[in-house]
Amino acid sequence: MAKNENETYDSYPRDGFDNPPIGPVGVHRGARSVGARMMPYIVVLIIAALVGALAWGLFSGELTKAFGGGSQTADQSQTVQSANTDSASKNTSSDSSDSKTSSSDGDAANQSSNTDDANSSNTDSSDSQSTQDEQNANDSQNSSDESDQSSAQSQPNKASAVRVVNATGIAGYAASKASVLTGAGYTSVTAANPTGAALPDTTVVWYQNETDKATAEDVAKTLGLTDVQQASGLDVPVVVVLRN
Template sequence: MTQQRNTGDAHESYTPDDFDNPPAGPVGVHRGSRSLAIRLIPYVVVLVVAALMGLLAWGLFSGSINNLKLPWSSADSSQSSSTAASSAASSSAAESSSSSAESSSSASDDASSSASSEPSDSESASASASESSSAAQSVNKATSIRVINGTGTSGYAARKKTVLTQAGYSNVVAGNPSGTLPSSSVVWYQNETDKATAENVASSLGISAVSQASSISAPVVVVLMN
């Protein structure tokens, strides 16, 4: 079928082609009709952005944004808490070592004081022992002792001589009185060095009176009276 195209005053006949029978829909730069979901996407995006902006503004004004835990903030807080725990452990260890050092120092001081007190005790014991030994050494059982019988009982001085000999005295002589006698039994000694010996002799014979006398015939004289 031929069509006629009006070009000015002339009419020209040509064969129909694709341009003379276009398709039903838009072709080329023209778009087809979009669906409802696609057309709603821009509105949804605007609403979401508006909601986020409102939430951000509310958090800034109310201060709640400071309590917001972000994924990267958990690692920081964990690191901070671990650092704080390490610091606390270090200070606890330092305090423990300081307490241990103080305990060791006080124990050393106690040991030192105990050690220093022990020599004092030993020195006291040695001093007491030396005093005792000095006292024991001052009793000279080899000293010349004369036993005078003033009782009138025959052989009484000889019996007391035996007592002193059994007590360890080696130089004892029994004799009779010559001169003034005391009223009661007594042990005389010449010098201060003989005092301990005279006291020991009096204790061995059961005599309570001990006195110094310069004019006696022996270093220690025992006068036996009734």
């Protein structure tokens, strides 16, 4: 049969191979939809979320509560809370008792301290009063001694030794003056002549110490003399030197 050069694809009868699928086939498939492309990621995210929730439930105990362990846990929690409440109550009672005991001990200690302070204050006051009394007694004694000493100094001692030296050249002059002193109550009067020691130019009454001053003044008054001087190196308390 002669080939008709005008024949085309449509000139032949159609069969199963003449109805291919629309679009690329095999490795040349067309682009998928957005939902088809995102589906694997969505599945992975869902699986990861489920695994994380399961792990969290196991570690936190929520999964056990969800499957019947919640009641036992609640009972345990209530028991622990009750035990804690009882312990707190006991501690509060113990603290209150300790506080009362401490307060009682503190009051007793304060009372004892106040008593000790009062006793110490009384003792100190007594000691201070005793010291003050002793000091007053000493002052009074010292004042009395000073008064006695002053009185003794102001009073002539007629038992003191008195020497009358005759430097006039008149025989018996010293003895006559000594007799005047003896008549005035002096018990230790002697008459003597000069011994070569330096003699004053005028009649004078010498005394050695301040305690002898009153005696020297009384001797001068008894003899009618006025010149009374303190001198050193005397061998008797009072020396009367008679001059012309």
